[in-house]
Each structure stands twice: as C-alpha cells, then as structure tokens.
Amino acid sequence: MTSGGTSGAPRPDERRAEIAESLGEVRGRIAAACAAAGRDPAELTLIAVTKTFPASDVRLLAGLGLTEVGENRDQEARPKAAECADLPLTWHFVGRLQTNKARAVASYADVVHSVDRSRLVTALSDAAARSGRTLRCLVQVSLDEAEHRGGAAPAEVPALADAIAAAEGLELGGLMAVAPLGADPLPAFERLAAVAARLRRNHPDARIVSAGMSGDLEQAIACGATHLRIGTALLGGRRAIVR
Structure with missing residues (x-):
C-alpha cells in the first residue's frame, strides 16, 4: 500500500472497511481458540504489527479500537510514532534491537519485547533513565537456536529477568x-509455557507471554499466550511505504 494518494492506493473508506473485516476475522479466530482452550478472550492483548504500513493504517486501527501497535525497526517506528503522537497508543518494539538504538527506541516505545542479552538491559536502562520513562521489558526466548532471529537460551532467562527487574x-x-x-509451533509454545511458569516462581508479576502471529495464534493461545503479534492477518502482505 502507498500513502499520498497514488492511483493504486484504496480510498480511506475502502481501506477502513478492509481492515475492519480483517480485524473481525482475527477476533473470531481468537474467540474460537479461547473457547477450545477454555480461556476468556479478555485475557488476550492483540497487537497490530504495522511494519511497512503507513501511519494512516495506524489511525484506522485506532479508530476501530485497536490501540496496541507493534513495530520491528526503529527507522520506521520512530517517525510513525511521532506522526501518531496525538493518539492514545501503546507502542511495542518487537524486532531485534541493537544496543546503539536503545536510546531512540526508549524515547517512544512502551514495551520492548526483544531483550535477549545483558548489554541490552544496560543500554535500555541508561536510555530510560535519561528520558525519565519506564520501559516494560520482555525476555526474548530462543525456541529453535537460530541465532539470527534473536533470543536467549531458556537457561539464560532467569539471570536476564533478574537484571531487568533490578x-x-x-x-x-x-x-x-x-x-x-517450518515446524509445528505447538511443542515450541509448550516449552515457552514451561519457561514462563518457572519465571513466575521468582517474579510473580511477570505474567506476559508474547507469542503467536498470524499463522500460529491458535497454538499460542492453547499454550497460554497473553499477547498476540498480528500483522499479515490484519493488514495484508507487506507493502512499501511511500511518503
């Protein structure tokens, strides 16, 4: 999708209807998965991952009542957050984060999902202190040992959690x-649920389990996810932002 009125872009009312239909379908999937798992849909927080989509889509989502917004890259997130500063949004940074971007991300993000090493804890703490803000941080857990995707090994989670808490x-x-x-997500999410249960023994208020995307939200809900990061199912395939 493009912004700026190019001929290929749908009109705002068409785009709103498109997103509203997708949102209804996603909420229906969540309701069905919660019913199957014996859970209340009110336990779930739906995060719209808006990477590659324009700020106008964020505004349409907010108008439809969806105010939790996720972004993967600071270069895109920072100007988008500034453009939507008048909206009552909660910004989630969900991508891999370099330490040299910590100060920038701390200026607008409310929740950072991808804390996976102690150096990043230090950088985010310094940045939060400088900006006078409090950042909610999640430890990203690696479930497949693919280092390029980020994440701490399960055995490293307790020390990282302690560092964040302090x-x-x-x-x-x-x-x-x-x-x-390329694998069945259910066993992985079951492992994550076990790591989360162990974490809560020492940190009972650390109850967020951010897991589940467009293709596997049902399995995530079955394993206790509290936050879902949904992009494609809400907004369609990735599209370039043209400003």
Missing part, C-alpha cells in the same frame, strides 16, 4: 518468543 527505569513484564520456522 535495573533503573525498567520493569520486567514476562517473555516473548517466535515459533521455529
């Missing part, structure tokens, strides 16, 4: 994970 300007929220590519 750091100035940070609040430990829980865990995040991405299911392994």
